[in-house]
Amino acid sequence: MKPTTLPEARVRIDALDEQIQGLINERARVAEAIRDIKAKAGDVGDHYRPAREAEVLRKAMERNAGPISNETMAKLVREIMSACLALESPLTVAYLGPEGTYTQEAVYKHFGHAVEARAKRAIDEIFRDVDAGHTAYGVVPVENSIGGVVTNTLDELASATLTICGEVLLPVHHHLMAKVDRIDQIKVVFSHAQSLTQCRNWLHQSLPHATQAVVASNGAAAQQVAETGQGAAIASKAAAERYGLNVLASNIEDDPSNTTRFLIIGRKLSDPTGRDKTSLVFSAQKGAPGALFELLQPFAKAGINLTKLESRPSRRAAWDYNFYVDIDGHCEDAQIKPVLDEIRSRAALFRVLGSYPQAVI
Numbered sequence: 209m210k211p212t213t214l215p216e217a218r219v220r221i222d223a224l225d226e227q228i229q230g231l232i233n234e235r236a237r238v239a240e241a242i243r244d245i246k247a248k249a250g251d252v253g254d255h256y257r258p259a260r261e262a263e264v265l266r267k268a269m270e271r272n273a274g275p276i277s278n279e280t281m282a283k284l285v286r287e288i289m290s291a292c293l294a295l296e297s298p299l300t301v302a303y304l305g306p307e308g309t310y311t312q313e314a315v316y317k318h319f320g321h322a323v324e325a326r327a328k329r330a331i332d333e334i335f336r337d338v339d340a341g342h343t344a345y346g347v348v349p350v351e352n353s354i355g356g357v358v359t360n361t362l363d364e365l366a367s368a369t370l371t372i373c374g375e376v377l378l379p380v381h382h383h384l385m386a387k388v389d390r391i392d393q394i395k396v397v398f399s400h401a402q403s404l405t406q407c408r409n410w411l412h413q414s415l416p417h418a419t420q421a422v423v424a425s426n427g428a429a430a431q432q433v434a435e436t437g438q439g440a441a442i443a444s445k446a447a448a449e450r451y452g453l454n455v456l457a458s459n460i461e462d463d464p465s466n467t468t469r470f471l472i473i474g475r476k477l478s479d480p481t482g483r484d485k486t487s488l489v490f491s492a493q494k495g496a497p498g499a500l501f502e503l504l505q506p507f508a509k510a511g512i513n514l515t516k517l518e519s520r521p522s523r524r525a526a527w528d529y530n531f532y533v534d535i536d537g538h539c540e541d542a543q544i545k546p547v548l549d550e551i552r553s554r555a556a557l558f559r560v561l562g563s564y565p566q567a568v569i
């Protein structure tokens with residue numbers, strides 16, 4: 209029955225909270241039982257299961273009847289699952305720091321807040337850290353809807369022995385922040401090269417005479433401005449709060465739908481979920497006419513959707529390239545496996561960088 213008075217409504221909410229809390233702890237005890245089942249089966253290593261997590265989140269969205277939105281409901285379930293996983297075993301995740309970067313936001317969006325997020329200074333450091341086993345997973349930016357690819361990440365992926373086990377899509381809203389409180393006092397703007405590109409028109413119109421200076425991350429830009437008091441930074445609202453800066457202008461990205469895609473790197477192969485992506489890197493025989501066409505044609509013939517195609521210098525020889533391709537589907541899917549085998553047999557270099565669930569939230 210719908211309560212009609214405030215005291216009545218609050219008594220009802222207290223009773224429901226008690227029930228929800230009891231159920232969350234019951235779920236946590238099941239997660240502890242899963243840990244013991246995995247140990248008995250000799251399943252060593254961490255307990256993170258990307259395919260199962262995607263399934264849990266998709267189910268939460270599919271059965272949701274409102275009034276809470278599907279996305280908000282999935283985020284709540286995300287946090288409960290994160291707490292359950294931390295009970296099974298704590299999870300460490302390296303990200304492009306310092307605190308307050310968009311990459312840190314991507315970590316929490318993907319893994320929830322119960323993980324131990326460790327800030328690193330550069331993308332290659334994240335790859336090295338995960339490769340050496342110091343952290344179980346890493347989160348790296350790979351492309352932005354305005355600025356395009358993050359070349360460091362693509363170059364690292366080509367030589368890494370790690371695998372991609374997830375992706376995160378994060379809407380990115382930039383803010384100009386400083387110690388001072390007037391925009392006409394700003395002579396220099398610090399940020400990551402990608403963020404400066406994403407705000408190019410705004411900077412041209414609003415700060416045409418300011419110098420632009422590239423630093424390792426937008427979190428580092430905010431930290432530096434806070435420490436020196438010099439200039440302004442382009443970074444996230446979280447960074448302004450973290451470093452105590454004044455926000456002088458909000459949402460200054462040139463396209464309000466600005467989104468960055470991040471990858472989760474680790475050693476875990478993700479099981480097929482029915483809604484997956486596969487990332488590949490390959491190279492064609494240099495100088496052979498139609499060589500790239502030969503490598504892409506099997507996808508078209510099998511009706512496989514390509515979601516991305518990028519080329520990067522191979523670093524083997526001048527004017528020799530690696531091609532990075534993302535496709536819909538999992539490398540173990542019956543429709544995909546023979547196509548990949550065919551391309552492997554034609555390519556000079558071929559590697560599956562990972563198959564992983566498509567981003568859910």
Ligand SMILES: O=C(O)C(=O)C[C@]1(C(=O)O)C=C[C@@H](O)C=C1
Pocket residue numbers: 239242243255256257258260261264288289290292293296
């Ligand atoms: O299903 C599992 O393997 C679990 O460990 C449980 C659980 C969960 O809480 O639902 C926790 C962590 C995994 O990443 C996936 C799911």
